[in-house]
Amino acid sequence: MPGPRHPGRARRRGGVGVRDGTIVVAGASLAGLRGAEGVRARGFSGRLILVGDEPHLPYDRPPLSKHVLTGEIAPGATTLPGVGALRAEWRLGTPALGLDRAGRALLLGSGERLPFDRLLIATGARARPWREPEEAALPGVHTLRGRDDAAALAAGLAARPGRVLILGAGFIGCEAASGIRALGLPVTVADPAPAPLAGALGQVIGGFVAGRMEAAGVDLRMGTEVTRLEGEAGRVRRAHLAGGGTVEADLVVVALGAVRNTGWLAGSGLRADEGGLSCDGACRALDEAGRPDEAVFAAGDVARFPHPLYGGRPVALEHWGNAVAQAAHAARAMIDGPDRVESYAELPAFWSSQFGLTIKSLGLADGADAVAIVQGSPRTGRFLAVYGHEGRTVAAVSVNAGRWLPAYEAPIREAAPFPPIAGGADQPSPAPVPPGLPPR
Known part of the structure; x- marks a missing residue:
């Protein structure tokens, strides 16, 4: 939906990026911060505004369920690096309440309207509350x-x-x-x-x-x-x-689990629900008819995008690495133009630390029909499992064996035959079994 012209602002439309004017970022967490840093790094010289519903500057979430609970790190010591160096305006403690796409303005809980030339939606997700x-x-x-x-x-x-x-x-x-x-x-x-x-x-x-x-x-x-x-x-x-x-x-x-923060987009005409805000491979938000909005982009937990490694299946990822990579991709599309970036195809990756275990993952295991232990053994507490779907490799998970994981990145990207590697050192004869995953 085209927005009004703003005299005096040198802008380029029709799939081509901008380097001045106003960019607003809705969401002041990891994806919002990295997206804002990304547009500055690519030469954006205009007005940059970050809006966040929390009163805090962007902070790192992974330590919250680990070191903060045990008192090893104070909650206030989790602020992300780089915040102080960003040349931007901050609207913290002020939630986004609505989006006027026709007027190209973000509506804030304070009653303020923030006009924009480009909007990055990075409102993330919230904890799913107890049902009563x-x-x-x-x-x-x-x-x-x-x-x-x-x-x-x-x-x-x-x-x-x-x-x-x-x-x-x-x-x-x-x-x-x-x-x-x-x-x-x-x-x-x-x-x-x-x-x-x-x-x-x-x-x-x-x-x-x-x-x-x-x-x-x-x-x-x-x-x-x-x-x-x-x-x-x-x-x-x-x-x-x-x-x-x-x-x-x-x-x-x-x-x-979590619920994507999309309720404030009701009435905007964008395709959004509890599962996320739909966007294309250039991170452009899609309207209810599936058409990309040239001025509205999305990144991080809130963004649901077609993943080319999984047949274009729409996915929304709650991964630290995805928030960083997708925000950078959205920044490139916003500044250089959506037609000048390839479809976003970052390989999903995450890690977890619990009970003396370091669990790392590449790819998406959901929907897999087989899994094989291809390195080490659960009996020793150190092993790597590979997941397959219809005879192709789709994911790998290491437990206290992260050094083995990079070898499986290429097979996952290439959808190599499952299981992809045999005959290596410290490798049992892989015998695929059902992984015990719920239906997709």
């Missing part, structure tokens, strides 16, 4: 997504609760459980899934992680659904389970 608002509001019930969440949870743990209950055995839930056990606190983890991390990595890897968690003293309740949280004397005291039974707990961590 009254129960979620009980003192002692926490989520873990932002800096303030981590500070509040760390303070709650410092009070030495009698038992901590974690709802969800995904990466955040498992990392939090690891940190809480390191503090010597009793922890119960409950999840309806058959194994920890099963949704992302499957039951083969999840079963190995379950053994480590139980060996560390975690009361692991897989295949268990919590139906209700109950308060007593003004704070949470127990959780009720499906089929009967309760778990006593005076601190609860809700770790049920």
Whole structure:
């Protein structure tokens, strides 16, 4: 939808980038910061404004579920490097409430309208709350997504609760459980899934992680659904389970995944829902008819894009590396022009540290129909697993064996036959098995 002309601003449209005028970034976290740095690095000399709903300058999230909980790092010590060097205006503690695409303006909670020539949407995601608002509001019930969440949870743990209950055995839930056990606190983890991390990595890897968690003293309740949280004397005291039974707990961590921050885009005409904001390979936001908006771009957790390595399937990635790489890609498209960049095809990668394990991943395991242990062995706690789909390699995961992982990047990019490498040192005879992943 074309916007109004702004006399006096030298701009180029029709798929060609800009180097002056005004760029607004909605979202002042990792992707927003790196996108802003990217447009400056590519020669943008105009007005640059970053809008964030939190009052904090951009900060690093991975330490929040690890070192911040254990007190090794203060919440305020997580500010990202480079913030002070960026030549930009900041609107912090002010959420974006709407988007006027016809008028090319971002609408803020303060009532301000911010006109723009280019907009980068990097509003990320928020923690999925417990489904009953009254129960979620009980003192002692926490989520873990932002800096303030981590500070509040760390303070709650410092009070030495009698038992901590974690709802969800995904990466955040498992990392939090690891940190809480390191503090010597009793922890119960409950999840309806058959194994920890099963949704992302499957039951083969999840079963190995379950053994480590139980060996560390975690009361692991897989295949268990919590139906209700109950308060007593003004704070949470127990959780009720499906089929009967309760778990006593005076601190609860809700770790049920994330919801993309797209609600503020309602009425904008863009294709957005809880799963993300759809964009094309140049990071341009798509309208409800699937047409790219030449002035609106997206990057980071909020962006849902067609991944060329996976048949153009739309994906939205909550990975640190993707936020950095996609923000840089969006910056190139905004400044040099969308037609001058290739389709975004960064290989998904992430890592997690928990229970003495360093888990690293390349590619997307979801949808895989087979997995093989191709290096090392789970018995030694040091191994690498490769995932296949219809006879092609789609992902690899290392556990305390990161030096082996780079060898599988090319096979994943090339969709090499599965499993792709055989006959190497410290390599068993790979026998593919079903990975135990949920249906896509």
